[in-house]
Amino acid sequence: MAARDDARLLIGKIVGLFGVDGWVKLESYAEPRERIFKYRPWFVGGADGAGEIEFESAQGRVQGKGIVARLPGIEDRDAAAALIGAEIRILRSALPKPRRGEFYWTDLEGLAVVNTQGIAFGKVSHLFATGANDVLVARDEKGRERMIPFVSGQFVQQVDIEGGKIVVDWDAEF
Known part of the structure; x- marks a missing residue:
């Protein structure tokens, strides 16, 4: 029952808009939260994988009490608005191997x-x-x-x- 490296793991969610240039606000489940930007690629879509889009890179930063990101090809507020509520998943293989006695x-x-x-x-x-x-x-x-x-x-x-x-x-x- 070994971990499947191709399994997709939920690591965050797009929860709002930031500005007019396509930036989005994120809820990150990574610890610390900004670690979400270290994982590639991101698979962004519905809870069941519907409408999933793969992003090889994303710009991101801490902004006030939250974090924000800009995804390639998402250039304006309208395009970003279509992503609100989408989940962000990564491949299990993107995670570092846990140390002895630690588990995901x-x-x-x-x-x-x-x-x-x-x-x-x-x-x-x-x-x-x-x-x-x-x-x-x-x-x-x-x-x-x-x-x-x-x-x-x-x-x-x-x-x-x-x-x-x-x-x-x-x-x-x-």
Whole structure:
């Protein structure tokens, strides 16, 4: 169940206009947010990939409390307005290889989750960040969700991406 290098990952969204020369405001999911400009190419389109356009380069910068970008061929405000709401995706292969013990959330989604007693909790639905730690959400076939703090060594005992499984120290009744 190795990561697919050709998978497209959501990294941002076009949320508004900036000026009259085709610049757009972005919401970036990269950390730090301006890292979005380091990834190439961008695939810009709808949530389902509809109307997707590939951009090999983009100008961008921090602007006040946000970030803005200008895409090749988008030369005026009207052309930019047509992109509002579009998602920005990159190829999985554009990301640097994670260090030992680190994981991209996208690589964990879909893995089976079992506790140390061998009880199946379903599959990783998604993860989310909190102020203290990330949280893994395991959903079983009946729709029951368990939210497990993603704390290695304490709650997350083993992550086997190749084997498609995460072992957690978590009570099945919780």
